[in-house]
Amino acid sequence: MYLTELYRFYERMTQDPQSGMPPEGMSAEAIHFALVIGEDGSLKGVHDLRDSKGKPLRRFVPAAVSRSSNVAANFLWDKTSYVLGIDGRDDSCPSPEKRQAFLALHHERFDACPDRHAKALLAFLDHWRPEMLHSLPERQALLGSRLVFQLEGEDRFLHEEPAMDAGPATGSAEISFALVIAEDGSLRSVRDLRDSKGKPRKMSVPAARRQKKELLPNMLWDEAAYVLGVDGKDDTRPSPETAAAFHALHRKLLQDADDRHARALLAFLDRWQPEMLQSLPERQALLDSNLVFRLQGEEGFLHEHPALQRIWLDNLDGQECPQGQCLVTGREGPILKVHPVIKGVIGAQTSGARLISFTCNSFQSFGKEQSENAPVSPRAARGYTTALNYLLQKEHKQVVRLGEDSIVFWTDRACAEESLLGALFDGLDATEQTQDNALLHKVRSLLTAMACGRPVSEEDSIDTSVRFFVLGLAPNAARLGVRLWVTDTFGNLLQRFGRWYRDLAIERPNGSTPKYPSLKQILLDLAPKKKSRQDSVSATNKNNHDHKDASPPKIKQTFTALGGQLLRSILLGRAWPQSMYTAALQRIHANKNVTYYRAALIKAHLCDTTAKGATMSLDKEEQNKGYRLGRLFAVLEKAQTDALGSVNASLRERYIGAASTRPCLVFPQLLKTAQFHISKSAKQHPGYDIRFSRLVGEIMDGMTVFPPVLSLEDQGRFMLGYYHQHNALYQKKTADDAEN
Structure with a gap:
């Protein structure tokens, strides 16, 4: 479950002071x-x-x-x-x-x-x-x-x-001595913490619990009457009631703790007898003093140890919380009714939203109120919310935002694969901006291996057994919804991304287009454009960045509608969503432009849904009518460009939509118009008409009539044929091509 994995991530990160994860009771805020x-x-x-x-x-x-x-x-x-x-x-x-x-x-x-x-x-x-x-x-x-x-x-x-540090769980006390104990519970020495004038040191300790003459011991520190069981004025007079209360409190809180500091303290309390004070040279000074504990060989005191601090905080939380079994840790204890908020999810309340929240009676059952319906301990609730807030901060580079969806990711242990996971989501361009040459080299090698279908080798220095976790969050008023939850090994993830890049691989029109495009680059190209006037830039030059004029609201809508579906298909190894293919065709019809990204998406869909698949570059043997008509349309457009140069409305801008859906209504007229373009170019370039006729004849070989309608699949092949032929027409000719 994602709450458990988030809590484990929090526990792991708090062990590293340099991780940037806020410690218990703290949060990271922009100051x-x-x-x-x-x-x-x-x-x-x-x-x-x-x-x-x-x-x-x-x-x-x-x-x-x-x-x-x-x-x-x-x-x-x-x-x-x-x-x-x-x-x-x-x-x-x-x-x-x-x-x-x-x-x-x-x-x-x-x-x-x-x-x-x-x-x-x-x-x-x-x-x-x-x-x-x-x-x-x-x-x-x-x-x-x-x-x-x-x-x-x-x-x-x-x-x-x-x-x-005067929080409700912490107080300040004047401490005179520290009892240095071994792991077997034996008292090794007594360390004097007073200054040169004999004044006790003021220290931050767990908050005092008693007032006036109440019999309430303090946690991990107290007077000699409670810790050693002797009266504060007479070292021969025992104080069994206070010692028993101190012992009972720590036995109750620490007996189930899997920590050597806790075991050492309990062993000391079991072994200690008040008469043992007589053998200590500091016995008179210890009377009526406040004492703390220290484990032999360590510098910090026991009350400063994180594991013991967490136990004390959980005990404080339990004084005002109902009891139950935590769904995250599986332990019996206090249950938090209202969970901390999570910030950083786009579209949610700026003050934060909750992942677990029961705000209506219809959400409750068995008479339980609020979050008792999904019982989580205070410690676990603070842990998973702190971890989520950490992951959602952009500077940690473990979040990808697609519209209103916020996708966070992490691994089960500290490793280089965690940074590679972000590179897979953000693409190579974002990795290059980090100026991390080692990471950049590894990402390039990894992407090349995946695109070629080559398994990861030892030379790649990749641990494929690392488990990764991906959690997708979406805003829902004062709460958050879970859109995506995926967990698997890093090796399986690489195989699925490899399938994505292999299906997406297509001939690039120029060197400026990315070989391994990111999800954001692809989704941006599917967003509706802000301007109504169509761009007349050639499809082989600058058409690969058609998203520059996209409207921000439309971008958000496109990312939200398609981003989650596409990411889910990649991570789970499912078929590419039909909506992605339809959106690519719709953008081509609207913008009159077959861009690199749109052609790649069409090719990926055809590879995934048809037995025939599709090729990366021009396939002269392909007999599909849609593909051949797309090639023919590219040739006719080239004839217009050769004859007239740049025009206000090119053939592509005027007819690509109709030609790809109702060819029989458009192509006869286009072929007739092309004769004028060929005649004009032939006057300037002798032999042009022969080369043109040869190419058209090759494309239309065996095609006697134009189909009245093209299916949705054939429309995609039309766009792919147009893209391939267009690239081939503008490529530099080799010596063999020139002879032909």
Whole structure:
């Protein structure tokens, strides 16, 4: 299932800090500016974070809240309307509700925080007034921008400061010692974390759970009474109730964890006895101190380990969520009712849309509400939505957009084949723009092998066992629809793309046309043109880019209607869609132009649907009437061009539609008119009439009457015969051709 594979992709990518995948609790957002503030809360400057082209760069910030028309502030970053209280379009229009929401959120999180970064931020928010924006030289650029904060004289942003990680799952505590434990649970040493004056270190830890005299242990840290089971004032007085509570909490949360850090901590708690404190030289200092854990041989603390952090987050989520079995992980636990939104799908709401959503009673069953009908744990929901948002970002080059369809793709492991997958979708031209010579060489070799039907060899350095995944998404109001889901091995994918390129292969009229066209290039050529006046450019010269005058709405409509069908046919190895063939004929009739892409599509369809198939170049032995009439039409057009040169309305522009459907009504008149063109050219080029008559006789050999109507298949062969003969007429003559 695609949710499971997306979650696995997320898990794999988060293991690599350089992957660009946001870690737990973060999202990648386009940030424009950083407000540089002093410790007194004054605004010292505005740091421009955009690139040389004025484009904002994506940065990891605390996860964005979900809002459509609601007022909800983000933590430590947001738009100008929330941070500065100014509407995103007008610097004179205040936005008091949004600013108040931003102010209230950060006062709630930081009022009790002693950190200087938090105090500086609260001082700035209390001191700032919307009218102050007018004094800033960057006021116009700030409107509608996303902002973060930075303390004067420091390089890190405020949301990157450990002490500022004051989310609902995280708190700040003064930690004095770290218990260094081995994997077998034995206590190896006690590390003093205090400074030279004996002051404890302020650290970011899982949020404290108890208030006043409640018996509630903290996760992965606590006082000596809970961790070691001794009273905070007397090292000989045990505290069994607090120790049992600490042990029970960690046994409940960690007993099923497949992680050596969790096993080591549980082993320590099972082995530890309060009287063992007497043998420690630090026993007096440990009393009434806050303690954390560290695994021997590692630098980080246990509460900083990602696997243990995820367990703690899932436990917090479960306190407010119903229980059930997650469809993604298969584990029993909390179920998230409302999933995070997904951004980047064209046509969906700008604030984001949900892949799983139950908004009407008719969608629900068995008394379950909202997403309980498709139970997914909070951790898995955050994982698959973060992965989708990552894939939908253009800079990662793992998305192809065809009209309103967004096609994302990935593999089951980190490998070079993942970048090759994008090259197969985007074509060789897009790969050349990356300026990656190694990738370009590999793509060229791969495409050549596929087009020739040659199997991938060891020299290609391709792992054909890699599994790939392709997911197609389409907008549907506040939700997303799944248009396509394909998974298979990379080797099978190459075979299917090889079939596509072999069927598509046709003689190119000139060197500027791509040998391996991408899906976008083909679909663009099928889009209706914006201009009504027909282009009179020769079919062998610049007709291969007929899509330049295509209307954007028509392009979107064509991509949506045909893109998904064509991609599905390629990936699943199915027959090419009939609509593709019909669309190519319709564009030829409308634009009066047989382009390289349209001829290639016609040839691909004929190869796929007929036993005879079609050839790449001119076939003089072909006896199909449609093909022969197409050749004849190209010869008659050449006669007109030789006699009259460029004209306002060529033979092709006036008659190609009628000649390809009702030949008996058109060709007698065309042959009669051609006699005048031949006579004129023969006066200037002696022997022209003989060569022309010989060629016409060769084409019409055995054809005594013109058919009244051509079938849809024969219409395609007519266009293919025209294209082949047209190319042959304009090719350079060899010495043997000149003698004949």
